[in-house]
Amino acid sequence: MANVVIHNLEHQKIEKLDVPNELSSLFEYFWKVTWDVPDAKYKVQKILTEPKADIYIEQDSGIWKLSEIRRTIFEYKLAGQGAVFGIKLRPASQYMFLSGGDAVSLRHFPVVNFDSDFESIVVAINDYLFELSLSATREMRLVNQILDRLSGANRLNSVTEVLEEFDVESRQVQRLFQKHIGLSLKWIICRYRSLEAVMLSKEQDPDWRAIAYDLGYSDQSHFIRDFKENCGVTPNDYNRLYRESISPCVHVEARHS
Structure with missing residues (x-):
């Protein structure tokens, strides 16, 4: 397994890990963001993103979602404590997860245990992603x-x-x-x-x-x-x-x- 890349920013930590070669036709890397912003404070960031989509799950909701390629600046607000785990898609891969046609349902994605360490979460989801990667056209x-x-x-x-x-x-x-x-x-x-x-x-x-x-x-x-x-x-x-x-x-x- 590749080395985890960790970025420690103010009040937050970003972890990234390459997907194995057998997943690279659809996916690029795994990521996890955790934050702990002091009470009565919040942090807003404006980010110009690459033209790539994400599949992500938030600790609070436990529901997988698709974040499509953003045309405008992505702005988000961090407050309190929280965590998000996601998978950066290869650009054309978002087509598989859009509604209509033979779209893959995000409801079938495995449950994520946020109490586990980052690499354990990745290992738990790898087998499911491998099955999806076989369908790359x-x-x-x-x-x-x-x-x-x-x-x-x-x-x-x-x-x-x-x-x-x-x-x-x-x-x-x-x-x-x-x-x-x-x-x-x-x-x-x-x-x-x-x-x-x-x-x-x-x-x-x-x-x-x-x-x-x-x-x-x-x-x-x-x-x-x-x-x-x-x-x-x-x-x-x-x-x-x-x-x-x-x-x-x-x-x-x-x-x-």
């Missing part, structure tokens, strides 16, 4: 492969680059993305650009022109427009808020490594 694998090339080092930054590398037609790609993700390939590319831009915008004196060029933008105004649409503020304003450590500043979803 060729179309789902293709969409996930394309999404893999839109993130990380040497990523693709345009629809044209995707069509050339995967030798597919534009109409075919758009159909697959609408079917499995419900969003266009162009939107997905824009979101990954914005995720990278947020990280670069934390620098002391960002060179916005160079950042825009590196992200594949032909002009700086287009970069600024996309950034504001995704983050709610311009790159300059984001940088100022970050440098001043103002709480409403948007965070990027922690990358798993």
Whole structure:
């Protein structure tokens, strides 16, 4: 089993664990968030997430839910004590859990014992997830492969680059993305650009022109427009808020490594 990645943040702990190779066609990693916020206090975070869905279960409710890919900034409030256990889906995998068709019912997912340690919870659910992973289709694998090339080092930054590398037609790609993700390939590319831009915008004196060029933008105004649409503020304003450590500043979803 891979090492658990633990992020200790103020009043909360985030644990992550890679799924075994035999589950990787549908799932990416397991995660668990626990928090203990002092009485009469609460914590609000605004997060720009990757274009990936989650299946999660909250300690209080004990009911599995699907959190689809979020188009806007994800904002959540932490208060008191609590815990959530979840599974990060590979992008195209959310199609299996949406209503209609041959959707997988979340009611059949195993019960989670939050009193167990993180790795024990993962072991208890692995067998059930393995059965689901056998149903991954060729179309789902293709969409996930394309999404893999839109993130990380040497990523693709345009629809044209995707069509050339995967030798597919534009109409075919758009159909697959609408079917499995419900969003266009162009939107997905824009979101990954914005995720990278947020990280670069934390620098002391960002060179916005160079950042825009590196992200594949032909002009700086287009970069600024996309950034504001995704983050709610311009790159300059984001940088100022970050440098001043103002709480409403948007965070990027922690990358798993």
